[in-house]
Amino acid sequence: MRHSHPTSEDLQALIDAQMPLEGPLLPILHAIQEAYGHVPEAALPLIAETLNLTQAEVHGVMSFYHDFRKAPAGRHVVKICRAEACQSMGAGALSDAVLEKLGIGWGGTTADGRVTVEAVYCLGLCACAPAAMIGDRLIGRADAARIDAELEGAA
Amino acid sequence: MKIWVPMDSAAKALGAEAVVAAIRAEADKRGIEVEIARNGSRGMIWLEPLVEVETPEGRMAFGPMTPADVSALFEDGHEKALGLTDELDWMKRQTRLTFARCGLTDPLSLEQYEAHGGLAGLRRAIGMTAEAIIDEVKLSGLRGRGGAGFPTGIKWDTVRMAHADRKYIVCNADEGDSGTFADRMIMEGDPFCLIEGMAIAGLGCHAEKGFVYLRSEYPDAIAVLSRAIEIARAAGVLGADVLGSGHAFDMEVRVGAGAYVCGEETSLLNSLEGKRGVVRAKPPLPALEGAFGKPTVVNNVISLATVPVIFEKGAEHYANFGLGRSKGTIPLQIAGNVRHGGLFETAFGMSLGQIVEDLGGGTASGRAVKAVQVGGPLGAYLSPDQFDTPFGYEEFDGQGALIGHAGLVVFDDSADMLGMARFAMEFCAVESCGKCTPCRIGAVRGVETLDRIAAGDAEAIPLLIDLCETMQDGSLCALGGFTPYPVMSALRLFPEEFGAVREAAE
Known part of the structure; x- marks a missing residue:
């Protein structure tokens, strides 16, 4: 992930790369977020112009989906599943413990910008619940100690 | 020595990669040449990571494996030895048609796919007319495995008979329901099966383009299926001339963005087109005006992945189960x-x-x-x-x-059923697309009403029942329309947890 502030040219190149696709808006938003960790506000007028949409329409699409961020997340994103299968195996207590230890709520980022914790509704690991994801690492039968340990090891 | 270790994400979440590393290290230490092959999951998640060692008698299963269990794999009498995989009770009692290859083959080996019956269905379909293809699907009795259970053949026939310059096959891989992972397992464990099913659908409906709308919560499935599409394209299974048939069919993966409601087919189509994933009123049916306004088949992963075996073994074989x-x-x-x-x-x-x-x-x-x-x-x-x-x-x-x-x-028995009912309403409120009032407002009122009940206000129970009826009858799609199912069933089965006597709930 590139963390520098993108120039208009950088953003336009990412937009243009998706233009051959039918229905390119979601792929564009994904490409920008993958490159910069969020979709900077400066991208919206460029996307609108290229797709012949209003900025309001682009904002409307972006804000509809949980995945897209207006600002970068913490350096480590922890996703804890809140769905039923995980609840049946104690996901509620797990998330309570993780959030309390970090001193944040759902969607919050620690003051040092290290960790963001988000709710996720199903990772497809329902037969080894509760499930969590740190970055792109999946954890089955997760417990608070395991998540703590993974985060301790991370800068 | 050949050892199979699943690359399924459940196996990975339970430590499969650490086991792979341990096998490599142990083999080096012992100076033994070991081929580590990757497969999908056999589906016994409680035994994952389930490692299999090839022997002259067959594949021997060991699990659940940890790195500490690895060195004993090279010796006799392993404490986690389970015996031949095929002889395990869980495997023997199944009728594996859709999942016949899942866990058996390397998911990204087209050669192994063909060696185990893959592409036989597509080859048969190529020799049939579009009408005969549809008839075969109808005869199989296949119904939509996404949940609605609509007869797949009838849906395909509607698209086949529609007149348009373009048609689409859209695979709904937005498997957001808690407790479900079949789509994920087949996409990670036997992705060519889905590709073949979509190609057959393309032939049957005269569609040349397919999309798999795959949720972003499944990064492994996205990677495996995308790679499989490239391999299939390079081998001529996809492209301008599918297996030399003269028919074109190609497909691509589209990644969702964390909206549960996009598992609803019309919302999925809007999302695919780059719009907010709001539900569309039906009619028009997607079969007539679907993706980009064109006739479109929208089928669940399992429905499409079941099509190859129907063509390989015949519709009657399938319908006999x-x-x-x-x-x-x-x-x-x-x-x-x-x-x-x-x-x-x-x-x-x-x-x-x-x-x-x-x-x-x-x-x-x-x-x-x-x-x-x-x-x-x-x-x-x-x-x-x-x-x-x-x-x-x-x-x-x-x-x-x-x-x-x-x-x-x-x-x-420790489950809090009032809490689960509240969660159902809360989830609906978080995920509602906002298009229709019963869902958008009803779910929020549902949370509030359940909070009143939790606080001891039994008079709120009739209100909850009334609200559920309104949501069920008045919502545009299954999100608002079906959220009353968990709520009302919890109330009906466990009225004492809602502070009501059983009569009040019935």
């Missing part, structure tokens, strides 16, 4: 608080109790089963009193329940 109008097999996904969780493909008709107690082995916690939610967050809770119910579309409907995508989530 099952119960009444629920023909063929269904991949049960047994999840939640259960001892033996995993995927078990079997003909329709097994009783709910057999699935939970016999296959699942009861709860993981060892406590009594309190309730089983079948069909995801919009599915009803069933109690052990309903364990006689055979697993079938109509049979579950008769219980005021649904089978949905065949996920079963088991809860033990």
